[in-house]
Amino acid sequence: MSETDVAVVGGGPAGLSAALFAAKNGLDTITFDTDETWMHKAHLFNYLGIESEDGSAFMDDAREQVAEFGVDRRQGTQVTGVAENGDGFTVSTDDGDHEASYVVLATGAKRDLAEDLGCEFTDEDVVDVDVTMETTVENAYATGAMVRAEEWQAVISAGDGAAAALNVLTKEKGEHFHDFDTPADAE
Ligand SMILES: Cc1cc2nc3c(=O)[nH]c(=O)nc-3n(C[C@H](O)[C@H](O)[C@H](O)COP(=O)(O)OP(=O)(O)OC[C@H]3O[C@@H](n4cnc5c(N)ncnc54)[C@H](O)[C@@H]3O)c2cc1C
Secondary structure, three states: OOEEEEEEEEEOOOHHHHHHHHHOOOEEEEEOOOOOOOOHHHHEOEEEEEEOEEEHHHHHHHHHHHHOOOEEEEOOOEEEEEEEEOOOEEEEOOOOEEEEEEEEEEOOOOOOHHHHHOOEEOOOOOOOOOOEEEEOOOHHHHHHOHOOOOOOOOOHHHHHHHHHHHHHHHHHHHOOOOOOOOOOOOO
């Protein structure tokens, strides 16, 4: 059995969205991030529901939100390799190795870890994924800029991360998983 259910590489909108959905629904989730998110250069006017927000302020809120759901956030830890280990994945970092049943790659436009893992690429030279964001390596997901040639927007990355985590949850729970809350849940 792996040490962690889900390892997320990258802590921008894609990675933290995946981590939020996974941890909120009971999966042990660890994230690694080197804080080079493009969000530090952005100001959002095009993220539905947010009229205007500085990208770094958005990241502060997102980090706080995932921490509240128990995500083990390794800020400042770089992942140097991801490999299949027969039972899941070994995620190598500058702080040592971690084992996880599922891996979500969310490293922005950087595709080197996906390539090393053996994920197939499309003719446009982006990581090949299906609509659930699963790569050609079973239980390995790729999200955000690495799966698209140019359509690079925060809300798309966050959607990709959510789709990946929902697919992991569907596999774990054995039936299509919905993360639905109602007003009563907020009381
Ligand atoms: C100048 C500029 C303005 C922009 N303006 C907008 C805008 O107005 N609206 C909009 O929607 N989008 C905008 N964007 C794009 C937006 O910032 C990206 O779409 C979004 O950040 C992508 O999210 P992501 O999670 O896919 O990747 P990123 O945000 O790039 O996050 C990837 C994270 O992975 C980490 N990482 C990478 N490799 C490793 C590793 N090996 N180990 C650990 N961590 C790693 C990085 O440090 C980074 O924190 C803008 C981008 C730029 C550059």
